[in-house]
Amino acid sequence: MDLFDNLALGFGVAFTFQNLIYAFIGCLLGTLIGVLPGVGPVATIAMLLPATYALPPIAALIMLAGIYYGAQYGGSTTAILVNLPGEASSVVTMIDGYQMARKGRAGPALAAAGMGSFFAGCVGTLILAAFAAPLTEVAFKFGPAEYFSLMVLGLIGAVVLASGSLIKAVGMIVLGLLMGLIGTDVNSGVARYSFDIPELTDGIGFIVIAMGVFGYGEIISNLSKPDEEREVFTAKVTGLMPTAEDFKNMLPAVLRGTSLGSALGILPGGGALLAAFAAYTIEKKTKVKPGELPFGQGNIRGVAAPESANNAASQTSFIPLLTLGIPPNAVMALMVGAMTIHNIQPGPQVMTSNPELFWGLIASMWIGNAMLIILNLPLIGIWIRLLSVPYRWLFPAIVLFCAIGVYSTNNNTWDIWMVAMFGVIGYTFIKLGMEPAPLLLGFILGPMMEENLRRAMLLSRGDWSVFVTRPLSASLLAVALLLLIIVMLPSIKSKREEAFVED
Amino acid sequence: MIIKSQKDFFSGLLYAAVGSAFAIGATNYNLGTSARMGPGFFPMMLGVILAIIGLYIMFKAMVVKTPNGDKIGAWAWKPLFFIIAGNLLFGVLLGGLPNLGVPAMGLIVAIFGTTFVVSLAGDTYKVKEVAILATILSIGCYCAFVLLLKLQFPVWPTFITG
Numbered sequence: 001m002d003l004f005d006n007l008a009l010g011f012g013v014a015f016t017f018q019n020l021i022y023a024f025i026g027c028l029l030g031t032l033i034g035v036l037p038g039v040g041p042v043a044t045i046a047m048l049l050p051a052t053y054a055l056p057p058i059a060a061l062i063m064l065a066g067i068y069y070g071a072q073y074g075g076s077t078t079a080i081l082v083n084l085p086g087e088a089s090s091v092v093t094m095i096d097g098y099q100m101a102r103k104g105r106a107g108p109a110l111a112a113a114g115m116g117s118f119f120a121g122c123v124g125t126l127i128l129a130a131f132a133a134p135l136t137e138v139a140f141k142f143g144p145a146e147y148f149s150l151m152v153l154g155l156i157g158a159v160v161l162a163s164g165s166l167i168k169a170v171g172m173i174v175l176g177l178l179m180g181l182i183g184t185d186v187n188s189g190v191a192r193y194s195f196d197i198p199e200l201t202d203g204i205g206f207i208v209i210a211m212g213v214f215g216y217g218e219i220i221s222n223l224s225k226p227d228e229e230r231e232v233f234t235a236k237v238t239g240l241m242p243t244a245e246d247f248k249n250m251l252p253a254v255l256r257g258t259s260l261g262s263a264l265g266i267l268p269g270g271g272a273l274l275a276a277f278a279a280y281t282i283e284k285k286t287k288v289k290p291g292e293l294p295f296g297q298g299n300i301r302g303v304a305a306p307e308s309a310n311n312a313a314s315q316t317s318f319i320p321l322l323t324l325g326i327p328p329n330a331v332m333a334l335m336v337g338a339m340t341i342h343n344i345q346p347g348p349q350v351m352t353s354n355p356e357l358f359w360g361l362i363a364s365m366w367i368g369n370a371m372l373i374i375l376n377l378p379l380i381g382i383w384i385r386l387l388s389v390p391y392r393w394l395f396p397a398i399v400l401f402c403a404i405g406v407y408s409t410n411n412n413t414w415d416i417w418m419v420a421m422f423g424v425i426g427y428t429f430i431k432l433g434m435e436p437a438p439l440l441l442g443f444i445l446g447p448m449m450e451e452n453l454r455r456a457m458l459l460s461r462g463d464w465s466v467f468v469t470r471p472l473s474a475s476l477l478a479v480a481l482l483l484l485i486i487v488m489l490p491s492i493k494s495k496r497e498e499a500f501v502e503d
Numbered sequence: 504m505i506i507k508s509q510k511d512f513f514s515g516l517l518y519a520a521v522g523s524a525f526a527i528g529a530t531n532y533n534l535g536t537s538a539r540m541g542p543g544f545f546p547m548m549l550g551v552i553l554a555i556i557g558l559y560i561m562f563k564a565m566v567v568k569t570p571n572g573d574k575i576g577a578w579a580w581k582p583l584f585f586i587i588a589g590n591l592l593f594g595v596l597l598g599g600l601p602n603l604g605v606p607a608m609g610l611i612v613a614i615f616g617t618t619f620v621v622s623l624a625g626d627t628y629k630v631k632e633v634a635i636l637a638t639i640l641s642i643g644c645y646c647a648f649v650l651l652l653k654l655q656f657p658v659w660p661t662f663i664t665g
Contacts, residue, residue, distance in 0.1 A: 054652055150544070167560055168511070171518045174529055174553040178525050179548060185542040190532055192542055223624055224579030340602045392625040393636055400614060400640055401591040408654045416594030420587045427583055431575050432514040439581055450545040462538030 007129055010359030014367055019062050022055065023364050026063035026363060028373045030070020035078055035383045036394055041071040041438070043218065044336050046210035047401050049341075050408040057342035058357045062337055063137035064362040069121070069333060069368050072272065072314055076113045076247060076307055076381050081106060089310040092280040096302030108242040108382060109303050112250055114373050116226040116308035120258040121369030121370055127262050128322075130360050132351060135323040142324075145466050149476035151449050154326050156480040157267055158441050159374040160487045169438050171434035176439035180446020187454065199414040206337040209407050209443060212401045213436045217426020219395050242300065249292060251305045253283055257305035259483035261312030264320050267328070272310035279309035289390025315365060321346055322358065326445070335446040508573035511564035526550030561665030582624040589621030597657065609659040610649070614641040 002487030029051070033044040046386065048067050052060035072089065079090035080097035093113065100109035119468035142150070158170035181194045183203025194200035219465045260282065261275035283305040284295050293299045318335075320328045327333040339346045346353065376383070377472065406415040429436050468474045506512045525546055535541030564573075596616045599607030608616075619639035620630055648654045 050654065051647075051652055053654070167556060167563075168514055171514070171553060171556045171560065174549050175518065175521060178521070178549050178553065181546050181549075181587065185532075187578070188533070188542045190542040192532060192546065193528055212623060214591070216586055220582045220624075223582035223586075224577075252646065376554055389554035390626060392622065393588075393632075394634060396589070396618045396621040396633075397640055399589055400552065400617055401646070403590050403617065404610075404644060404648060407594070407609070408648070408656075411655055413594040416590060416597075420590045420594075423587055424583065427579075428517075431510075431578065432517070433510040433573075434514050454540045455544060457537050457540060460538075462536055464537065 001132055002133065005357050006133070006355070007363060009355060010129075010361075010363030012075070013063065013095065013356050013360030014363040017440070019059055019360070020367065021366060022059045022063040022367050023066045024371055024375075027368055027375055028065020029069040030067035030072075031074040031077075031372070031375060031383065032070070033067075033224070034071030034074025035386050036389075036398075039218070039280075039398065040214065041068055042330050042334060042437075043214040043398075044071040044339075045331065046207055046214065047398070048336055048464065049334070049403050050209060050405045052338070053341065053408070056180070057339075057344055058360050060338065060342055061335075061357065061361050062368075064367045065361060065365055065369070068314065068335075069311070069365075070375075071370055072311060073117060073372050077110060077376070077380070078387065080113065080303070080439075081107045082101055083383060083386055089276045090307075092276050092306045093135030093303055095269060096282070096297070096299050099296065099298035100300065100303065103298050105298065108246055108300065109298075111242050111377060112121045112246065112300050112304045112413050113307040113489065114376050116250065116254045116304040117311035118255055118369050118373045120261060120308035120312035121315055121372075122366060123258050124262055124265070124312040125362060125366040125369070127316055128319055128365070128383060129359075131266075131316075132323055132358070132362070134467075135319065136348040140311055141322050141472070143470070143473075144452040144459065144471045145470050146476065147451040148456055149443050149467055149473040150324065150326060151482075151485075153476045153480040154320070154328060155438070155445065156232070156440055156483055157443060158329065160483045165433070168433070170225060172434055172436070172438040176444075177208070177444025177446040177449065179439075180443040181450065186447070186451070196464070199412065204418065204443075205406070205409055206440070206443060208406055208415050209375040209422055210334060211406055212422020213429065213439070214404045215398065215424030215426075216419070216423030217430055217436070219398060220427045221424070221430045222391070223395065246300050247253055247298075251300035253305040254308045256282060257308030258312045261309030262316045264309070265313030265328075272314045272317075275309040275313035276306035279305040287430050311369075318362075318365070322350065322361075323348055325350075325448075328442060330440045335442050336444050460465055461491070505560070506565055507567060508561040508569045509575050510573045511560050513575065515557045515560030515562075515564055518560060519554050520557070521559055522549070522550045522553030522555075526554060585620055585622075587626035589617045589624075592620050593617040607657050607661045608609060609661070610644065610656045611641050613662060614644055 014023070029048055033039055035045065045064060045067055049064070052063050055063065060247060075090040076093050076097070079094040080101050082097040083094055097113070100106060102153060130246050144364060155173050159173060166300070180203070182200060184191050184201050191201040257279040260279050264275040264278060265272075277352060283301050286487065288294055288299070295302050314331075317328050317332055320326050321332045322337060325336075325345070327336050344357070393422065402419065403416055406419045409415060426436060456466055457464070463470045467477060527550075529543040529547035531549055532543030532546075533541030534543040534547060537544075550662060590640070593613050593616070595605060596608040596613035597603045613635045618634055618640060622633045622636070647657055649658060
């Protein structure tokens with residue numbers, strides 16, 4: 001079996017002492033920052049990215065993957081104990097998780113989230129390993145026209161599944177694409193929109209945008225809200241083990257969440273947030289057994305299902321990135337940036353030219369998941385103590401880490417001026433209700449899209465119909481169009497808006 | 504004309520302005536033909552698209568009613584100012600401003616300066632607390648970034664290290 005040979009190779013790479021340590025550090029740091037309310041995975045990864053510069057590529061990617069999972073897990077802890085989403089995808093976990101904590105069942109809630117996530121992570125890793133090889137085969141059949149259409153589909157998918165106004169999100173994508181074009185054009189060598197500033201000829205750093213918009217923007221907006229009375233259930237976490245009854249209720253929910261999450265994660269623009277929402281909605285539609293608490297009052301299924309789903313999705317969202325080189329969401333866009341820094345061009349060639357890296361990363365995902373469950377459940381006391389750190393100590397530290405992080409990317413103060421500008425822009429986005437995630441996605445894809453568009457048009461001698469006459473490209477565009485039409489149908493439109501303002 | 508959704512109106516305005524700026528800027532570069540696209544082609548295309556999207560959003564914001572006018576609400580000037588100012592101060596202290604003759608003060612001074620300024624963004628400000636926080640952060644950053652990760656920082660002011 002190829003699959004097992006490959007996985008064996010991967011585990012061989014991942015199980016070296018050095019890589020295990022990096023996976024561990026990644027998970028630890030990710031959880032540490034992820035637990036802090038108001039710092040999502042994007043800001044966490046951006047902030048910790050400079051810490052991986054000095055590492056060899058494989059170790060750096062393993063650590064980043066660990067940070068990502070850690071941030072996800074940490075977010076659910078915050079959701080359950082403080083009723084604050086550590087990140088967007090744990091918003092639904094909050095509903096039942098916090099109610100369980102109030103009823104003195106914080107322990108089982110945390111355990112349900114942890115175990116559900118672990119199971120989902122294992123399944124997700126297997127799916128990723130199984131799908132990677134065949135999808136890579138497909139990817140090699142792609143010409144520039146197909147890639148262009150695929151990116152269109154990816155970007156459309158990202159906004160269709162995002163929350164909020166569709167047209168505004170499309171605008172954010174185009175804005176991101178445009179910002180991605182700033183800097184030297186690879187074909188002609190012309191420095192575009194650089195205003196004769198030497199630093200701008202290299203383009204804007206994606207870390208600068210990620211930190212300015214996701215880091216500073218969020219902090220400013222958090223600080224503008226009055227301090228709410230937060231009830232932290234620190235003392236009440238006793239008895240982590242769910243009862244046998246809990247297990248019986250949890251199991252089907254975990255299974256449903258995992259399968260839903262795995263499927264949604266592969267979709268462009270899918271990912272953790274959507275998976276968690278969808279899983280909770282489905283769970284709510286199922287029958288509540290007699291004696292079981294209704295949803296919204298501390299039903300364990302309401303914790304287990306979305307947590308499994310978001311973890312499965314965060315696993316499978318690596319599939320488009322690793323096989324096609326197309327990031328399906330903002331976190332993966334950051335991973336693209338990280339890979340480029342380490343001189344790896346994400347795409348189908350990674351698997352053939354760099355199998356150790358490819359399979360090692362996949363294997364380390366499983367290891368990372370295992371580490372997280374070891375790390376999170378016994379160490380829960382430490383995370384809880386972290387939650388009681390007041391925000392007025394946290395935000396100066398976060399600002400400082402962001403500033404140090406952007407400086408160290410190029411050892412140039414220019415990036416610090418830029419991140420200040422993007423902080424102001426990020427806050428403006430929040431005030432105007434514009435979602436920043438599509439911007440980052442567009443920013444990463446901008447140069448790639450232009451390159452593929454140019455090549456496709458060159459090959460077709462300027463004939464635009466090439467995108468619809470090549471069957472593969474045509475079907476990708478058709479799917480994108482279909483998605484748009486579906487979302488614009490009035491009945492779906494109201495459902496979609498409803499789903500994102502849920503409870 | 505009454506604006507029915509403030510948020511949408513101004514985001515539309517932003518898109519329209521930025522889109523046209525990019526499109527106008529693209530005229531400085533060679534557009535080329537669709538078979539041989541110049542550096543101006545794609546930005547021009549996107550700029551026009553963004554401007555149209557912006558105009559459409561503005562139009563919609565003036566026509567479609569929203570329940571509460573979708574107000575932008577008050578800007579949080581205080582956090583905005585101090586966070587950004589603290590960030591800028593970090594750059595100035597760390598690297599100095601050679602053009603203006605401001606010497607580089609290095610990482611440790613920069614951390615203290617930033618922590619003190621950024622903390623002003625919060626509701627409460629206790630000098631002693633901030634001083635402790637800054638000390639902890641400088642020790643932590645020094646150990647993590649300079650000793651452990653070996654990132655290149657000017658740690659101390661240039662007039663001391665020479």
